[in-house]
Amino acid sequence: ETGVTQTPRHLVMGMTNKKSLKCEQHLGHNAMYWYKQSAKKPLELMFVYNFKEQTENNSVPSRFSPECPNSSHLFLHLHTLQPEDSALYLCASSQDSGLAKNIQYFGAGTRLSVL
Amino acid sequence: DQQVKQNSPSLSVQEGRISILNCDYTNSMFDYFLWYKKYPAEGPTFLISISSIKDKNEDGRFTVFLNKSAKHLSLHIVPSQPGDSAVYFCAATSNNAGNMLTFGGGTRLMVKP
Numbered sequence: 001e002t003g004v005t006q007t008p009r010h011l012v013m014g015m016t017n018k019k020s021l022k023c024e025q026h027l028g029h030n031a032m033y034w035y036k037q038s039a040k041k042p043l044e045l046m047f048v049y050n051f052k053e054q055t056e057n058n059s060v061p062s063r064f065s066p067e068c069p070n071s072s073h074l075f076l077h078l079h080t081l082q083p084e085d086s087a088l089y090l091c092a093s094s095q096d097s098g099l100a101k102n103i104q105y106f107g108a109g110t111r112l113s114v115l
Numbered sequence: 116d117q118q119v120k121q122n123s124p125s126l127s128v129q130e131g132r133i134s135i136l137n138c139d140y141t142n143s144m145f146d147y148f149l150w151y152k153k154y155p156a157e158g159p160t161f162l163i164s165i166s167s168i169k170d171k172n173e174d175g176r177f178t179v180f181l182n183k184s185a186k187h188l189s190l191h192i193v194p195s196q197p198g199d200s201a202v203y204f205c206a207a208t209s210n211n212a213g214n215m216l217t218f219g220g221g222t223r224l225m226v227k228p
Contacts, residue, residue, distance in 0.1 A: 002158060002160065004158065006158075031214065033214075040220070041220065042117065042119070042204075042217075042218040042219055042220045042221070043159075043204065043216075043218040044218075045215060045216065045217075048214075048215065056215060090158055090159075092158075094214055096214075097213050097214045097215075098213045098214065099213060099214065100146075100147035100208045100209070100210055100212070100213060100214060101147065101164070101166075102214055103161045103164075104161070104214065104216065105158075105160075105161070106151075106158030106159045106160070107158050108156060108157050108158045109158055
């Protein structure tokens with residue numbers, strides 16, 4: 001148990017659906033991250049929030065919409081996705097996003113399949 | 116173009132022997148490096164890190180070596196145990212980038228009993 005919980009663990013959705021991924025951390029951290037891991041590709045950073053403010057958007061298409069209502073919760077709202085968006089989506093948290101030495105703690109991920 | 120590369124997708128080692136996992140990077144601005152371990156159905160967990168001011172960092176059975184001139188780092192596990200079987204990810208960042216990690220593609224380590 002890393003202290004970072006992601007739900008759901010698995011999600012299948014059609015291209016016209018709207019769904020949301022949820023991440024919750026119980027570590028008292030102030031920074032939260034979304035990563036995408038496609039098959040046979042490295043983890044790619046998508047978004048970073050530090051003290052509830054978005055500090056990084058790594059050129060992510062607008063069909064992915066993050067939301068960070070407080071430092072403990074992070075959402076990724078999905079709409080009109082494409083089959084190539086099928087991947088493992090990982091959430092992480094750290095004390096803050098300013099220092100490289102702040103270890104990131106990851107959730108187990110949501111395996112998303114877009115049909 | 117991948118800035119962090121792990122050229123060996125898999126590695127098989129006998130229990131008790133040394134495991135050596137390699138990682139190369141291209142961005143000379145990177146000055147902080149990390150290794151994460153991932154078991155199936157779990158998220159990556161932090162293993163060990165090294166700053167560019169050092170060339171070696173050791174934590175128990177795990178040692179990371181950094182060769183800045185070659186832009187290469189390696190993770191040594193001695194002795195290897197079956198429980199070490201997992202996917203190992205190398206990651207890098209720069210102090211300017213804070214905690215924005217760039218990951219390699221991972222190496223699957225299998226330690227045979």
